[in-house]
Amino acid sequence: MQTNWQIGSLFGIPLFLDPLWFLILGLTTLNFGLAYQQWGTVAGWGAGLIMALLLFVSVLLHELGHSLVAQSQGIKVNSITLFLFGGVAAIEEESETPGLAFQVAIAGPAVSVILFFLLGLIATVIPDSNLLHEMTGDLSRINLVVALFNLIPGLPLDGGQVLKAALWKITGNRFQAVHWAARSGQILGYSAIALGFIIDFLTGEFITGLWVILIGWFAVRNANSYDRLTTLQETLLNLVAADSMTRNFRVVDANQTLREFADLYLLETTVPEVYFAAADGRYRGLVGINDLRTTERSEWENQTLQSIVHPLTAIPTVMESSSLAEVINKLESEQLPLITVISPADTVAGIIDRGDIVQALAQRLNLPITSSEIKRIKEEGNFPPGLQLGVIAKSVEK
Template sequence: MKAGWRVGSIFGIPLFLDPSWFLILIFVTLLYRSMLGPYNVTNELEWGLGFAMALLLFASVLMHELGHSLVALSQGITVHSITLFLFGGIASIESESKTPGQAFQVAIAGPAVSLILCLGLTLVHHISVLGEPANFMIGRLAFINLVLAIFNMMPGLPLDGGQVLKAAIWKATGNRIQGVRWSARAGEVLGWGAIALGVALYVRTFELAFIWLAIIGWFGVQNAKTYRRVADIQDVLLYLQASDVMRREFRVVDATLSVTEFIQQYLSVSHADILFFAASNGRYRGQIDLDTVKTLDRSQWDDVSLAALAVPLTRIPSVRETTALPQVIYRLDEEQVGQITVLSPADTVAGVIDRSDILQQVAQALNLSIPSEIVQNVRETQEYPTSLQLSLLAKAVLSDVKEHHQVSG
């Protein structure tokens, strides 16, 4: 999450405020202003202290997220941003930890910070000589941090307790994706439970606070479903190979043809996105670079053969039919190309793959319907839909495979 306004950075991590943050800022200000009535302070001071309490609450949330972020940074993981929004805060961390133990450390860091803040503020509350209402605010802030720690340790994604549960399942099964899936299911159960409880209590009491509980439950359910979909996508990536995704939309042409003959026989009737490969005497000579053909001086068209222009297969981005799909995705990104060639065990061209092919195959495996306009847009732009994050998920799968091989080795 990086929507909203950037308001600075802390430890090099950009800090953003989502528009929804201002709604909860106003609500919390009003809430704590109303609690200061018994302390006989002026109206202006009530507003000022209520606003200060709201800012301190979000400072606590920021410290919580910093706990996660700093531990992730210590593990060499990039933290893109921290965003404060309607339901609290979220740290945008680029990738998973490499081991269950490290994942546990990142997950537990946030609640640990909240608990430390609670203990420190409680100590200040008991020894404070500031008087009221300052002492009241310190005590209330200590309680808020305690609630923040306890609530976040509930065992279901997207909460920190869900991340802890994921790490535990990952450790027990050796399968991170399995950990994500079961933690997400636990998060859905918790979310639906919060919705049911919130609605039931509201019907009995008509207290608006219980509607807020139901809204938080709905937010939890949606995020847990997102985590489960991520696990499903990674499972698909883990078992698909290049041969499952490639298409055979390419042409093999005679390498002895002149450029003139090639243009007349093929370019006038073929689609621009079809790849051409030159072959002669039963051997592939290489891929025909159409840009090179178009820039060749017309006076040379009759004299230059395709064999002279062909780029050898050893010099073009390629993968094998048995290459795992995450590796294909990684190679497309690493080589910064729109298409990659798939080679057979005999070093002949078996097919080609671009990002739209990957999108369609993954969607088919997940029984998702992708509109043809989106597929066409991916084919033209060579950028995946942001909602799927296929590049990041492929990196996570490759990291899992690498870690598994290191452990088993």
């Protein structure tokens, strides 16, 4: 369920606020407001609120850096969200090369460094006796901290993305690069959690220690997500149609009349089935039940199934060797309930629906998906909302 609030859009990218953003807005306002009290109560708290808002404007510009470079590569950016730990740009696909991936990764820190220099330059021309001088200088330094922090080499930080691009370039394997960068993020995250406890124990700075622990937890959680997502992407490319297809279809005589077909097969079951017609040892095509229903019943005695079948060349198909990513993309883009799998001999090898795909993934990755859930997916014809296979398959199959 979407809990974020949309506050507008920039360059066609929707902007969202996480409700917890208001918590960090309040804490940031408190921090700066207390720091500026020498300028007076009203001026100090007003400046604190302005600084808190400008901090998030800086974060927004940082994320726009990533987003605009991604858009320049033809990659869709679904949203930018400001939340407790800063901001995140939801970029739909990976760049096509390590060099392009590096450009997207480094763009955010580059924007922050540019803001550091620009704001620092502005601060030098404002008199020291002016509150704006202190505010501009603080905001300049904060942008430098944002850039340096994000360059820490571990996912989900930008430095982890830079590391991933470098490892991808060296190894030639994007998936392996993500796994290694995610492992770096996990190590850094657990180290931050340990550091937070040490700060609490040795200094008594409970709030500081808790904040470091939360940042570490965030890093570990998201590094794990990157790792799992990459494993799923690899699996979608490694598993092929033959690994998940079933033979839950019937082969019927293409020369029988429509009446004979209806009496033999349609009257005996209320569960929709898939029928392929064959004659003389060859598949003639898929039997369209709707085509039968639209045919005048007076013609059922005279017409054969060959008159209503859809040839294999005219229906959506994939080869046995097609990756599951390709199968999913075809199912989703053409809004198909199922798809026919063709063997190298150009015969029907099987059929695949969304339930078959989820079942194959569950078996390969040991996912906790029950048979009743598989049955529901087959009946509803949709992937589970928590397993966005359509989006994931699109991101890896180009």
